[in-house]
Amino acid sequence: MNVSDPALLARIMGLMCEAIALRGAHQPEAALAALDQALLLDANFLPAHMQRAALLQETGDLAAAAAAYAACLDLVPDYDEARVAHRAVLEQWANALAQESRPRPDQLVTLARLHYLLDQPRQALLAIEGARPLATLDEQALHADILLRLNRHEEALECYPAGVASDEARALIAFNRADILRRMGRIEAAQAGYEEALRWIPDFPQARVGLAHMLLTRGDYAQGWRAHEARFQIPELARNAIASPSPRWQPGEEVRGKHVLLWAEQGQGDCLQFVRYLPLVAQQAAQVTLCAPVGLLAVLAPSFPQARCVAHVNEAGPHDCHASLLSLPLLLDLPHPRQGPQAPYLQVDAARLQQWQQRLAQTAEASPRRPRIGLAWAGRQYATPHPSRDVPLAELLPLFELPVDVISLQLEIPQADQAIHQELGGRLQTFPLADWGDSAALACALDLVISVDTAVVHLAGALGLPCFLPQRLEGEWRWGVEGAGSLWYPSVRLFRQQQRGQWGSVVEELVAACRARFADWA
Missing domain, CATH: 1.25.40.10 (Tetratricopeptide repeat domain)
Structure with a gap:
């Protein structure tokens, strides 16, 4: 527009x-x-x-x-x-x-794809199995994706045939199998699969990025950040890059005396995580402009006065070079998380914080005041949702049995959670949030944040707030493979899923940790 x-x-x-x-x-x-x-x-x-x-x-x-x-x-x-x-x-x-009374195999494949897009995996499986044998790699990949959505990962691995002829087919199969192994939490096997794909096709950016994520997961940050730059060769990600007339800032390039445009490349959580490096760029460059989602500017602009913050690249004005925030560990030669700026590095508007404290005090039903827990149980429900990351709200009901006040930090209620959300009513206090400045101020007025792996956990971590993170078995590169601590956010504690798709034991641990944390609450 x-x-x-x-x-x-x-x-x-x-x-x-x-x-x-x-x-x-x-x-x-x-x-x-x-x-x-x-x-x-x-x-x-x-x-x-x-x-x-x-x-x-x-x-x-x-x-x-x-x-x-x-x-x-x-x-x-x-x-x-x-x-x-x-x-x-x-x-x-x-x-x-x-x-269709007698649908053709191609129509059944299309029907399966439509059911999959509509998040109806059981209907999708019936359709795709009716079309077997599946003739193309694309159809086999769809079959695997449907099985993955049904938490049948081992069967998904068997969707791909052996003995294919072309190097391209071998590379794609190796990549697809590696992606399944990654979702199973088998990091070493997944890394070997991405490496196999690259042996068949060395110029395979998706496999290069997959390998980068495995290297980063295992703590090999130096190699991981270098390999991660291959993402700019992936068309889907390249389309999301800013349309800047300036060249990209390259590793080893001097930026003293230059105007550098930094931009938020992917999700809002990535922006909140990697904006920590902005002050180091500002120490070198003559001028820094940050282009970030408009909703984040309310928390980013006050936190980084050394940069001009804009929502669109056409507001940035002339600049000498540009860089994605996710490239800064490589560009600044600070590969390990502990080499970069440490949390807290975000600030909250004092007036907003006071307003939220007063608002919560006015709505409190219990006296004396009870502990306040902020809750975000699902990520965004558009673009590419990640259902394995989200915790069904019904699974979290034991939290509401604690002597605490639960406040929603969830911006969008998933379709599957809307009924239980209505049943909870005032037990899950919900307030309108205008932007991330409101979310940050509200979070600072709480005693604990519990959030799945979404932007809320990055906000809490960047503010230095105590935060519990229920983490899916497949994990995610920034959280490593073991332990309860985070290299990126000292205030974040991880609760790792032990069985794929099962949150019961994780929620039990969360409840026990909350009881211990607030045991002496007066």
């Missing part, structure tokens, strides 16, 4: 109005042509994408409509209108295929 040229915007809007008129005149092909012209002028103009997707759905081209709505979500992953419309198209398409 950020079109800076008024004349260009006028042309785009004119084409969209033309498309609306043609649609009303029952000329859908001409209307689509007008919208295609608009997108040639600006491929990222979201309203044109949305109008095009709706028109395709109206004409009955459900495959194209689904792809068009997916393009909208590529641009704005948390755009609710596009998400709802995309799901409606997928459901319409799946219902149409399900009505």
Whole structure:
């Protein structure tokens, strides 16, 4: 939507109005042509994408409509209108295929893919098994993904055939199997699989990044950060890079006297974790600008006065070079987490903190005051969700039996948790949060944060707040493979899952740790 040229915007809007008129005149092909012209002028103009997707759905081209709505979500992953419309198209398409009396194998594969996208893995498995034998590697990978979603990892490993002929097929199979082994928590075997894939195709960026994550998980930070730079060769990640006219800051390059643009590359948690290195860049460069998600600016701008903080690259002004925050350990030659700045490195607005303290005091029902625990049990529910990371809210009910006040730090309630969330009512206190500045101030007014591996745990860790992290068996590179401590955040304590998909023992440990922590609470 950020079109800076008024004349260009006028042309785009004119084409969209033309498309609306043609649609009303029952000329859908001409209307689509007008919208295609608009997108040639600006491929990222979201309203044109949305109008095009709706028109395709109206004409009955459900495959194209689904792809068009997916393009909208590529641009704005948390755009609710596009998400709802995309799901409606997928459901319409799946219902149409399900009505086929004698579906072809390719139709069953498509139906399986649709059920998978709709998070209906059991229906997806029925469809994909009806299409067997699966002829292509893509179909076999879909079968494996469905089994993984059903927590049947060992079966997923068996989805790939032996004796394939081409180097490319061998590399892809090795990579896919390595990814499954990683999800099983078998780090050494996964690393060997990524290395095998690279032997077949040395220029395989996804395998290089997979290997990087295994190296980082095992604490080989020097090699891990170097290998991690291959992510810029992955098209899906490259599309998310900023459109900067300046060159990337390269390892070994001097930045003294330069204006450096730093940018948040992936999730909000990554931004909160790696922004710690910004002051070190500011010590070298003449000027630093940070481009970060707009919701984070309320906590980032006060914490880093040595940088100018913006939400869009076109607000950054002329700069000499740019770098992703995730590249800073490599660029600054500080590979080990303990070599970089230590938490706490974020600050909270004192006035906001006082407001939240007063608000919590006003809503407290018990006297004397009880311990306050902030809870975030799931990550984002758009783009690429990670269900194995999230803890079902029902599993956490033992926390609500403690003599504490539980306050929600959860911004989006997963669909599967909405019923139990309503049943909890006031037992899970919920407040509107305008931005991450509010989240930070609220968290600082609490006595403990419990969060799964999402942005909330990084916020708590960066503020130096005590935080319990229930961690899935497959883990994640930044948390290592063993132990309860974190190299990145001394205030974070990990509670590691021992059996894949099972949270019962983890929740028992969390409850026991809360009882011990607040045993002397007066």
